[in-house]
Amino acid sequence: MNYQIASKTATGTKKQYDQYEDPNGDWYRSLETDGCVVLVVADGVGTCASDSRASHTACDRFIEKCVSALSRNELLDESAIHRFCVEIDPVLAGHNDMTCLSAVVWYTNTNRVAWFNVGDTRIYKGSRSGIMTRMTVDDRAVENTKSNDSRFGKYLTKDGVLVPSVGVKYALGDCHLKFHTGSFEFNPGESLILCSDGMYNSMNFDNDMAKLLGSIDITEAITGIETTDKDDNTLLVLRRDMTVDTGIDELMAQLEQDPNAIPRNVLIDRFCDGLEKMLEDNADANAIAKVAAFMKVHQIYPDKQRIEKLFNAVFNKQSATQKGEEDWQQLNAACLDLKDILRYVFTH
Numbered sequence: 071m072n073y074q075i076a077s078k079t080a081t082g083t084k085k086q087y088d089q090y091e092d093p094n095g096d097w098y099r100s101l102e103t104d105g106c107v108v109l110v111v112a113d114g115v116g117t118c119a120s121d122s123r124a125s126h127t128a129c130d131r132f133i134e135k136c137v138s139a140l141s142r143n144e145l146l147d148e149s150a151i152h153r154f155c156v157e158i159d160p161v162l163a164g165h166n167d168m169t170c171l172s173a174v175v176w177y178t179n180t181n182r183v184a185w186f187n188v189g190d191t192r193i194y195k196g197s198r199s200g201i202m203t204r205m206t207v208d209d210r211a212v213e214n215t216k217s218n219d220s221r222f223g224k225y226l227t228k229d230g231v232l233v234p235s236v237g238v239k240y241a242l243g244d245c246h247l248k249f250h251t252g253s254f255e256f257n258p259g260e261s262l263i264l265c266s267d268g269m270y271n272s273m274n275f276d277n278d279m280a281k282l283l284g285s286i287d288i289t290e291a292i293t294g295i296e297t298t299d300k301d302d303n304t305l306l307v308l309r310r311d312m313t314v315d316t317g318i319d320e321l322m323a324q325l326e327q328d329p330n331a332i333p334r335n336v337l338i339d340r341f342c343d344g345l346e347k348m349l350e351d352n353a354d355a356n357a358i359a360k361v362a363a364f365m366k367v368h369q370i371y372p373d374k375q376r377i378e379k380l381f382n383a384v385f386n387k388q389s390a391t392q393k394g395e396e397d398w399q400q401l402n403a404a405c406l407d408l409k410d411i412l413r414y415v416f417t418h
Contacts, residue, residue, distance in 0.1 A: 072178065072258075072311045073107065075100055076282075076292040077304075082268055084300035095121030096266045096304035099129040101136055106146065108136050110173040111306050113191050113266040115241050124167035128242055131158045132173060146175040148251040151186045155242055155249055162243030171242050172206065172264045176256060176308070183256040188249045189241045192270055195254065196261035198312070199330035200280045205254060209240040259312035259333040268303030272296075283309065284334035286373065312336055318344040322364050329368065338372050341365055342380065349383050355391075355400035358384065362404035366411055377415050381408040 081094040095116060101108040112128045114121025135154040136146055144150060151173060162168060170189020176182075185193055187206040194202045240248040256262065261283050269275065278295045285291035288309055297303045314336050316324065321340060324331060332340075345361050362384070364370070371377070388401035 074288050074309045074311070075102070075107070075109070075307065076288040076309075077306045078292050078295060079304040080297070080302070082299070082301040082303065093122070094302050095125055096268070096302040097122075097125035097129045098264070098304050098306045099133045100306065101133050103140060105178050106140060107176045107178060107308060108133065108146065108173065109262065109264055109306050109308055110171065111191050111264040111266060111304055112172075112242075113170045113189065113268075113302065113304070115168040115170065115189075115238055115243075118168040118243070119166040121167075121169070123165065124162055124169040124243060127162060127165075127167065128158055128169045128171050131161060132171070136175070146177075146184065148184045148186075148253060151175060151184060152249060152251045155186060155188070156247055159242055159245060159247060163245050168238075168241040168243035170209075170238060170266070174262055174264065174308075176262075181255055181257050182253055183262065184251070184253045186249065186251050189238050190267050192263075192265055192267075194263040194265075194279075195256070196263060196279065196283045196309075197330070198259040198333045200283045200334055202263065202276070202279055205252075206250065209248065209250075210238060256310065258310050259336065261307060261309040264306040266302065266304045268299045268301030269297055269305045271299040271301070272303070273298045282307065284338070286335050286339060309335075314340055316340075318348075318361060322361075325368060334370075337368075337370050338376075341370050342372050342376050345380055346383070349387060355387075355397035355404075358387075359400040359404040359407075362407040366407040371411055371415050374415055377408065377412045381405065381412050384408055 077098055079094060079096050079098060095114040096112065098111045110129050110132050112125035114124035118124055132154055139146060139150060170191040172191040172193050173186045174193060175184045185205065187193060188209060190208040190210055193205045195205055196202050240246050263279060282288055282291050282295065288307055292305065292307065295305065312333055314332055318341065341361065345358065348358055348361065384401060384404050388398060388405055391398040391401060
């Protein structure tokens with residue numbers, strides 16, 4: 071498998087719900103076959119009959135249609151996933167349900183993704199360096215908010231200024247069939263992020279995504295992501311792996327030319343493995359110090375367990391060296407650099 075998938079969904083704190091109904095109006099599904107990956111995220115419209123039922127129905131029906139099409143060897147391209155949603159729309163409408171929905175289809179032997187979007191769920195593409203680009207446009211409309219005042223017809227104001235209400239303009243189940251589809255490149259080392267507005271409206275969203283995409287194991291890292299938004303929130307991530315067999319010296323030279331050429335998670339893995347191997351092979355102290363300094367300068371920060379292990383290994387090697395010798399001085403410099411990295415990792 072040349073990719074990782076991670077997911078997280080939670081109910082918003084502002085939600086008031088019936089004890090017999092699933093309180094989370096968001097939902098997601100994924101499908102993995104031998105050669106195809108499908109991801110879908112839905113955010114039920116809060117004003118419809120049941121946002122939870124809407125999002126669950128849409129995701130489940132979408133995946134069912136993908137499975138059926140693949141069993142008939144049909145291609146899941148832009149046209150196919152658009153057709154699926156046209157067929158799902160009246161199912162939701164029959165229950166007065168509506169939902170925003172984002173979906174992607176990736177054939178694992180290609181470098182391209184087909185996508186679908188309606189409403190204000192979003193699809194982002196993460197670069198190898200962790201920079202996110204939004205690939206979809208929100209379907210939202212701004213209207214003036216009606217006052218709850220007994221004198222109907224007045225608009226809500228604050229300090230004499232109209233208070234706008236921003237709502238979803240189009241959704242699956244509204245019978246308008248105003249959908250967006252397309253395709254874009256998806257290369258090794260890049261990521262796909264599907265999320266609801268309760269996730270991307272969080273104040274920490276950009277920083278959280280940068281940390282997530284740079285982590286070695288996104289399935290573990292995603293559990294630590296919290297949102298400051300009070301809405302239901304869902305995050306579904308696919309990261310495509312990138313294999314790098316370059317030696318440490320060659321890798322450092324390559325990064326000096328292009329710092330964004332290799333994904334952060336791959337860099338962390340390669341440098342940690344490389345430094346551990348150098349210590350096992352009793353490599354030259356100057357070479358060890360060079361790698362440690364490079365990691366600090368280029369902010370190649372492993373997780374707590376791994377950086378602690380590296381620091382202790384270098385410290386033990388330094389302790390076994392005669393103080394004042396050239397090797398001791400080089401290993402001391404390496405310890406100081408690794409200690410700075412360790413301090414950063416444990417405080418951020």
